[in-house]
Amino acid sequence: MAQVRPMRADARRNYERLLKAAAAAFAEHGENASLDDIAKRAGVGSGTLYRHFPTRQALLEAAYVDRIEAIAARADALAAELPPGEALTQWLHELCVGTIQVRGLKALVGSAVADGGSAALTVCGTSIKGAATRLVEAAQREGTLRADIEPIEVLRLAHGVTTASELADGEGTRIRRYLSLLTEGLRP
Amino acid sequence: MAQVRPMRADARRNYERLLKAAAAAFAEHGENASLDDIAKRAGVGSGTLYRHFPTRQALLEAAYVDRIEAIAARADALAAELPPGEALTQWLHELCVGTIQVRGLKALVGSAVADGGSAALTVCGTSIKGAATRLVEAAQREGTLRADIEPIEVLRLAHGVTTASELADGEGTRIRRYLSLLTEGLRP
C-alpha cells in the first residue's frame, strides 16, 4: 500500500516546482492556463508535467488541496472560541469568502462536496464534511439550527450563496447579506 | 439603425441550420462542443459559422435566447392565476428547473442577470429582471415578502439555489426544498 520506495530527489523537486508554477499560473490566467506553459515556467518538459499530473484536474487539485484542508481546519478553532450557532455562521462566512477569493477554488470545493473528484479531493471532501458535521450538530443541540437539515445540505447551500454573491460583482461583497438570509431560513 | 437590407435567402437558411445544429450539439456534448463539428452537422463551412457567430458565446446565446424569453414570459401568466406570493414562488421554481434541465442554460441566465454578456443577452436580462420586478413588488405589496429585498437579489439567490441543488445530484431534485428554505428566509 505504502510507497515501497520514496520519490527520487529530482522527481520530488520537479513535483514541487510544478505545483508552485501551477498555483501562480492558475491565479494569473484562470483555470484554463496553458499546461505546457506551466511546465515551461517550472523549467521542466511537458512530459514531466503529464507524468506527475495526468489531467488538468489532477494538477488543479494538487495545487489547492492544502487550502481546502486549511478551511476545514478552521472549523475546530472557531468551535473552541464561539458558541455553536455563531461558530457555524462564522465558518460558513470564511468558507464562502475563501472560495471566492482564489480563482478556481470554488469549483473544486464544489466537487469535493459533491464527491465528484479524485482520491485527493475525496479526502478534502471528507475533511470539510466532517468539519461541517461537527458544527451543524453542535448548533442543533444548542437549538439554534433546525433539526431537519443535514450537514451536507448546509455545505451545498453555502456554495449556492457564494455563487449568488459572485453574480453580484465577482467579488464577495454580498456574502454576509445572503448568508444571513440563509441562516434565517435555517432557524428552527 | 434597422437593417437596410434583409438577409439573403441562403444566408438566412444557413443561419437557421446552424442554430439548430448548435442546440443539438450543446445539448449532447455540453457547451464545449466542437464548433467545426457544429458547422459540419449544419452542412456549412466553418467560415460561415464564424461569420454569423464570431464567438462560441454568441452562438450559445443565439441558440438559447428564446428559451430564456419563454421563462420570463411565464411570469405574467402565473401572476394572472395565482396570488402574488405563490406566483413568485412558482415562477422561481420554474426558473430553477428550466435552467438546470438544459445544459449550459444556467450559466447563460447567470450572465444575463449579471449584465455580463452581449446585446442579445442584455435584452434577455431586461426581460427576466422585469418579470422578477413585477412579481417581487406584488408580493411585497401583499406583505408576503420582506420589503428590504430587491428583485435582482431574488434572481441571484435563485441562481444560488439552482447551483446548490445541482451539487446534490446534477438533477434538480432538491430545488423545491432549497427554494422553500430560501423563501422562509425571505419572509417579512
Added chain:
DNA sequence: AAATAAGCGGGGACTGTCTCCGGTTGATTC
C-alpha cells in the same frame, strides 16, 4: 565505480479555433 531503473524532456501527432480569399449564388435592373 559500475549497474540499474526511475525519471527527464522535447519532438511530434492530434484536435479544436479562427481567418483569409477565390469562387459561387441570390438579388436587382433593364
Added chain:
DNA sequence: GAATCAACCGGAGACAGTCCCCGCTTATTT
C-alpha cells in the same frame, strides 16, 4: 430572362493547446 454586382460560401491552412512516446540522463544502490 440575361447581365451585373455585391453578398455570401467554404475549406485550406496557420496557430495554439493537449498529450504521448521513447532515447537519453542521472540518482541510487552495492
